[in-house]
Amino acid sequence: MLKDITMGQFFPGESLLHKMNPSLKIIATVLYIVAVFLCKSAAAFAFIFTITVLIIIVSGVPAKVILRSVRPLIFILVFTTVYNVFFTKGDTLLFSLGFVRVYREGVFNAVLIAVRILCLLVGSSVVLTYTTSPIMLTDGLETLLKPLTWIGVDVHTFAMMMSIALRFIPTLIEETDKIISAQKARGADFESGNLIRRARALIPILVPLFASSIRHAVDLATAMECRCYRGGRGRTKMTTLRPDAADWIVLLFFALLIPAAILLNVYVPFFSI
Amino acid sequence: MAYFELENISFSYDESAEGGETKKVIDGVSLEIEKGSFVCVLGHNGSGKSTLAKILNLVLTPTSGRLVIGGKEVSGPEISEDEIFDIRRRIGMVFQNPDNQLVTTIVEEDVAFGPENLGVDPEEIRQRVDSALQTVGMSEYAKHSTHQLSGGQKQRVAIAGVLAMQPECIIFDESTAMLDPIGRRDIMSTIEYLNREREITVIHITHNMDEAVRADRIIVINDGKIYLDGTAKEVFSSVEKLRRVGLDVPQVTDLFYDLSPYLDLPSGVIDIEEGAAVLADRLKNGKA
Known part of the structure; x- marks a missing residue:
């Protein structure tokens, strides 16, 4: 049952976004997020929404996956919408029911903020996590954080730890599955009782899992020593990722989203929040 | 030496x-x-x-x-x-x-791990990785994810990593x-x-x-x-x-050991073919 979890949620493909240099992609994601936050007017939101849809189409990530990723957001979306509709004060009263007063501005606010949350989460995951393999992601991060080595941060070790953690996710998921089956075979009950009971039922899963991950770690450390690993010192890389022209153009496109959003805010200021 | x-x-x-x-x-x-x-x-x-x-x-x-x-x-x-x-x-x-x-997580990246640690030139790492994968017969899996391989395939990748x-x-x-x-x-x-x-x-x-x-x-x-x-x-x-x-000992050796009180058999037979030949010879000559 745990095999359904695809951690890191990477969808292999050949799109422009997939091929992009990971370091630049991380920067592009940050630019995109800034652009989304700068949107204030309805026109700007319409623009960023269109751009997000465009990005999804270019990435080739199936629509079903996008819709599935929206599902956990429904609660937040409903909550913020309701909050904004009922608690925003404005000039034009739409209707009132007892002490509840709904203004036109409230409705607009609600819609625009919902769009913002949606764009923010769907857009950034499509740009970054869905189209970048975990290893590329850590590689990109390592390159970006390299300047920190000057102030004594061990960036290489940090990146290595991240990539090993990612590498062991499928192994540990498989193992959790086995432990759950083994405990069930001995009569463990994970499904009944109140919340506290169920949480306590997880202990017989967590303890063996913890023990076995320590065993994995010890073995892996020995294996790495045998393969002459001694940190980042004097280490080379088989593939060095150099951004090409296409990567810079995509990055420029993301950078231009920011002035575009600001201009739309200023020149088409209808229904601003 | x-x-x-x-x-x-x-x-x-x-x-x-x-x-x-x-x-x-x-x-x-x-x-x-x-x-x-x-x-x-x-x-x-x-x-x-x-x-x-x-x-x-x-x-x-x-x-x-x-x-x-x-x-x-x-x-x-x-x-x-x-x-x-x-x-x-x-x-x-x-x-x-x-x-x-x-x-x-990727086969060829894992094979490259050793030479990368040694500080070998990127171009030479590429060559070593390709030839090591070829030696163990895993070239076609170079870009595959390691956790999708079978146990035997994983071990062959590990051998390639050492090679x-x-x-x-x-x-x-x-x-x-x-x-x-x-x-x-x-x-x-x-x-x-x-x-x-x-x-x-x-x-x-x-x-x-x-x-x-x-x-x-x-x-x-x-x-x-x-x-x-x-x-x-x-x-x-x-x-x-x-x-x-x-x-334990190999099964043939075990069989010969158990038979030895009854038949005059050589000790230390470790090969099945060899054992079969010895037994066939005995049966033909009717000494058993």
């Missing part, structure tokens, strides 16, 4: 553990292993065979004794870190659990123990290829007697000491001695 020379090597884990009494895991082992040979190490669990293997590539430092590798003494306290890493490069190691020795460091010797520490029969057969033929064609010294630690038979020499370890040492024929002739320390 002997590649490994061990002279009275002992090893014990930290004495502060419990009771203060130190148990020697390796107790005064002296032996020589020739360059290019295929040696099998047998012994029941806890006999010290894995510890011995880790001493051979200096992951563990012997508590006492003299260790010479490739004509150079490496057991002294004055050995530098660079020399230790050079030994580890020359003597590769493949472990039991394939999941615990693959460092990255990419261009070792002189490879130690297989129960590398076939967790595999299915097909995986075992693949790994054994890879090991034999590396030994015969590439002239890599092979030290194979195993519980499987049918694998042990294929080695040039068998060393049986018991309680940290050398218990038996010789060719497969010699070692498996001592059926009773092996059984006393909880070890």
Whole structure:
């Protein structure tokens, strides 16, 4: 049952976004997020929404996956919408029911903020996590954080730890599955009782899992020593990722989203929040 | 010339553990292993065979004794870190659990891990990775994710990872123990290829007697000491001695041993074909 979890949620493909240099992609994601936050007017939101849809189409990530990723957001979306509709004060009263007063501005606010949350989460995951393999992601991060080595941060070790953690996710998921089956075979009950009971039922899963991950770690450390690993010192890389022209153009496109959003805010200021 | 020379090597884990009494895991082992040979190490669990293997590539430092590798003494306290890493490069190691020795998620990236650590040029790493994957027959899986491979395939990737460091010797520490029969057969033929064609010294630690038979020499370890040492024929002739320390013999040898009170049969038959020929001969001549 745990095999359904695809951690890191990477969808292999050949799109422009997939091929992009990971370091630049991380920067592009940050630019995109800034652009989304700068949107204030309805026109700007319409623009960023269109751009997000465009990005999804270019990435080739199936629509079903996008819709599935929206599902956990429904609660937040409903909550913020309701909050904004009922608690925003404005000039034009739409209707009132007892002490509840709904203004036109409230409705607009609600819609625009919902769009913002949606764009923010769907857009950034499509740009970054869905189209970048975990290893590329850590590689990109390592390159970006390299300047920190000057102030004594061990960036290489940090990146290595991240990539090993990612590498062991499928192994540990498989193992959790086995432990759950083994405990069930001995009569463990994970499904009944109140919340506290169920949480306590997880202990017989967590303890063996913890023990076995320590065993994995010890073995892996020995294996790495045998393969002459001694940190980042004097280490080379088989593939060095150099951004090409296409990567810079995509990055420029993301950078231009920011002035575009600001201009739309200023020149088409209808229904601003 | 002997590649490994061990002279009275002992090893014990930290004495502060419990009771203060130190148990020697390796107790005064002296032996020589020739360059290019295929040696099998047998012994029941806890006999010290894995510890011995880790001493051979200096992951563990012997508590006492003299260790010479490739004509150079490496057991002294004055050995530098660079020399230790050079030994580890020359003597590769493949472990039991394939999941615990693959460092990255992509096959070719994992094979590149060793040479990357050594600081080899990117172009040369590429060549080494390609040729290592070809040697173990995993070229078509170069871009695959490691966790989708079968156990035998993972072990072959692990072997490729060691080969990419261009070792002189490879130690297989129960590398076939967790595999299915097909995986075992693949790994054994890879090991034999590396030994015969590439002239890599092979030290194979195993519980499987049918694998042990294929080695040039068998060393049986018991309680940290050398218990038996010789060719497969010699070692498996001592059926009773092996059984006393909880070890089996190949099935043919077992059969011949059980038949020997009734028939006058040669001891130390380790090959099924050979055994069948002997029995057929007996039946034809009607001596039985």
